[in-house]
Amino acid sequence: MIYFLTVNYYSSDLISRLASSIQQGDRFDYRLVIVNNAVDDAAIALLENEYTTVIHASDNLGFGRACNLGLNWIYDRDPLATVWIINPDAYLDNGAIAQLNCLLQAHREIAILGTAVYDTSGQLCFAGGKFTPHNGAIWEEKDTSATLSTSKYMAYHKTDWVSACSMVLNFPHFSTCPYFDPDYFLYYEDFDFCRRYATQGYEIYFSDRPRVIHQTSSITSRNLDLKIAHEIYSYLLSLEKHASNLVLGFRLIRIAIVSGGQMLCLQPQATGKLTGVRMYCQRTLGKTVVPRSQP
Template identity: 45%
Template sequence: MIYFVTVNYYSTEQIARLLQSIKNTTNIPYQFIVINNSPEDAAIYDLAGDETLIIDAGENLGFGGGCNLGIDWVYKQDPQGIVWLINPDTVIKDTPDGAVAFFDSYPEVSILGTTVWEPTGKLWFGGGQFLAATGAILEKNLLSENRLTAAYVPCDWVTGCSLLINLRNFQNCPRFDCQYFLYYEDFDFCRRYDREGHLIAVTDRLAVIHYPSSIINRDLYQKYNHSTYSYLLTMQRYASQWVLGWRFARLLGNALLLLLTKPAVARGKLDGLFRYMKSF
């Protein structure tokens, strides 16, 4: 069975659109789970129904923390199930029905990314690559580069915008690291489980359309605070100390340059840098 998990942060209208797209395209049993990271958003409870469960987080746990609530719930109910983490600002492109058949045919895949398209028809995500020597975290069209004839292409990471977890491959419930409040938690999730021997892959047999939301840009200070901290944490874990130092210096220099022209962005980056230094 497929369990869709999405995290709400004042996104009720987008989630209603996503849910409707699932209802319109799905012909197999599913459960739609909303983790409510914004308790004041009472309208989200209007979506509750037989196939839609609302779980109140009590506070904003961030993306990874919210996903953990949903994954934990599913794992307790059905440790052989398929979890489909999906952003509120997406809709199903064709049909999600092939997800069950995919994992039946390719049970070796533990974490699967779908293609993600923009409303214009441009590919937004087609696979992730990591260059440890430089710390570069890249989004690439691996499907096109590999002239996909097989069902999937192995890759370094996939986006949490549309990410499937094959629970039957995990002896314990897979979880995001809550040190990541926002940004790079999907990358860390993939790299950690890759180190444990799990196969990470991307496919074009499942797809979503992504309508970028403006919610995250309402507070530029918080956006760059979290992204800067999470990026440095990621470099510490997966790149060399030299790369970490180089990336830290580049972020610091860029933040100082932006103080006069983009003060909110600059302050967010500086506080992210200082928060990282205080943590280690």
């Protein structure tokens, strides 16, 4: 069975669109699992049916910890499941489910897979992720043409990390339930997940098939400065965990200096960056990180 796992934060209309794209696919055994991070969003309950389960979090857990709640729920019931983690503001392209089944049957070694993500205009916006530990660069690839095979439905290759906007986990490859690091609230939890499991010997794969369509930042763009703050905090946290202290220190100081220089012309962005630096410094000093609400 395929379990689709998504996280709700006042996005029931978007999840309804996602559910419709799943139902319109080829006939197969599936369940949509929604972890509700918005405790007062009554509309999400209307989506629950024989194919859809809503798990209510006690508070806004952030993305990774909410996914953990769903992953544990699925693993307890079906440790041999295939789990497709997908953003609430994304939906499946035509034939995506059949393409995934075809790929996993042909390449049974795949445990962690990221799919191609396109925006609503048809522009490719994620084709695998790269990481350079010696300078702290973490980036997304945009062009699949240089690396992917042209074989129909079989194009896949190794990459450093994949996006949890559309990430497939093949449970039979894991001896225990896989999980996201709870230190993360929002952003870079997918990068950390991939690098952590890569150190345990797992290969990270990206495939041009299947594909999903993502209404980019339709949720997180609601509050730009808080979005940027979480991005900077999680980026620095990722360098702490996966790069040297020298690289972390250089990047932190550089972000702080550049942000200070942007205060006059780009104040919302600069304020968000400096807030992220402050949040990270508070964490390293053992203080409570205050801005926990989701943008």
